[in-house]
Amino acid sequence: MPTVVITGANRGIGLELARLCKQRGDQVIAICRHGSPALKDLEIRVEEHIDVTEQPALDQLRERLSGVSIDILINNAGILTDESLTNFSADRVRRQFEVNALGPLSVTIALLANLRPGSKVALITSRMGSIADNTSGGRYGYRMSKAALNAAGASLAYDLAEHKIAVAILHPGFVRTEMTNGSGLIDADEAAANLLARIDDLSIRSTGTFWHADGQVLPW
Ligand SMILES: NC(=O)c1ccc[n+]([C@@H]2O[C@H](COP(=O)([O-])OP(=O)(O)OC[C@H]3O[C@@H](n4cnc5c(N)ncnc54)[C@H](OP(=O)(O)O)[C@@H]3O)[C@@H](O)[C@H]2O)c1
Structure with a gap:
């Protein structure tokens, strides 16, 4: 039974990923700051009080796992705030870097010892992290933080290839969640299914690919 660890699993896309993995028989470990009734209903292992920006919490996570x-x-x-030239906040940009770029890299490093060949x-x-795909501007912190995450993903793909660990860099689509205030083209369960299909397809040959969850390869 494969073991799947998911951050931000208390709501949105993360919750639907957890639900789907549980349904297909995986052993799921949900990581979150605070659980939710919907997550509790899944009856899976939940590790709470893990803020991905706090190193002591990540040290604890490493111990717990x-x-x-x-x-x-x-x-x-992940988080999304909106900065424009007329509504700019360096603090908000910094926070998005911490959560969206440093967070995933720090979680991955904290759990490196738990990863195996395969x-x-x-x-x-997000495709908003693509520089080539930026046709509308704005969203400074989100775009910059996701571009930084993509850069981290490319390095991780190289560094982990020698351990036969593959890395996928995935845009879920425009998804109706709290992050988008309920707007979007698809629901979180469909996004989760698409993401899992890409993760299932992933191999060491395709490591480091920047994919839309619908299967198209995205430009950097
Ligand atoms: N929705 C879209 O259209 C869309 C498009 C492109 C990419 N994405 C990406 O997809 C991912 C999931 O987004 P979503 O739409 O499901 O958003 P969401 O509903 O707002 O959920 C975000 C999740 O991230 C968690 N989180 C935020 N800050 C955290 C922190 N510091 N430490 C630990 N957990 C934290 C939240 O936990 P709390 O409940 O504790 O805040 C929540 O579980 C994000 O990385 C987002 O950037 C979404």
């Missing part, structure tokens, strides 16, 4: 062999690590937790690491990024 000591000895657990992880087949799939999904770095899903394990997979998924980074849930």
